[in-house]
Amino acid sequence: MINLKDKKNIFWDFDGVIMDSMPIRNKGFELVLENYPKDQVQALMKFHLKNGGLSRYVKFRHFFEEIRGENVSEEEVKEWAQKFSKIMKKELVQPPLLIKDSLNFIKENYRKFNMHIVSGSDGMELNYLCERLEISWYFISIHGSPVPKKELVHNLLIKHKYKRNDTILIGDSINDYEAAESNDIDFGGYNNERLKELKTLYIESFT
Structure with missing residues (x-):
């Protein structure tokens, strides 16, 4: 043992x-992707909740390539990750x-x-x-x-x-x-x- x-x-x-x-991070994905169809965002959330330990970089790439069927560059993934991080830095500084x-x-x-x-x-x-x-x-x-x-x-x-x-x-x-x-x-x-x-x-x- x-x-x-x-x-x-x-x-x-x-x-x-x-x-x-996690509740704040969950909400963060929804806020960042609020202009996309809700069913697609929910598909991402399902992937996100199943794979809690994977990075947001993997999750944003999954959203665009696997869920939306679009090509996405490394630079674009970084931009989405930065938008997400801006929300997290504001919302998570709570002891x-x-x-x-x-x-x-x-x-x-x-x-x-x-x-x-x-x-x-x-x-x-x-x-x-x-x-x-x-x-x-x-x-x-x-x-x-x-x-x-x-x-x-x-x-x-x-x-x-x-x-x-x-x-x-x-x-x-x-x-x-x-x-x-x-x-x-x-x-x-x-x-x-x-x-x-x-x-x-x-x-x-x-x-």
Whole structure:
């Protein structure tokens, strides 16, 4: 059985794990795409909710290429992501949105573990939010998209020479599990009971 006490390095997902941000992020997609047909936006929302750990870059590309059948350039995807980020920077700087259960654990244990954030959210936006919310100093580093989460995890393992069996990724989506599995590190599910089906560690509460 996986035990956090046996680990030295914790990679944290952000949305749904450290912050209860998903309702605002959900609304953000609807606001940014408000001039498009509602049925197409709802199709995106279905994809978004099923793939919580994927970046907005992947989701906007999915919207235009798979749902609307249009070609979209990297530059256009970045422009949509920036519009989304502008809303998030305004709406998410709210300390009450931080999840007390996980945040208390982080505050009490950040000296005992090497802690990093690896998120599907935009990396620059995430650093801005953590700085404004005064939680950035609990983490050695904070990383996000457009670099895929699997790659973020791989890069951290190599850069810091972390042993894989000393490392765990804690997340709330199947994409987080896949990022952990592809890098041969343990996974801890949190705040999403569907992850219990994976038969890996599931954290009901950090207390």
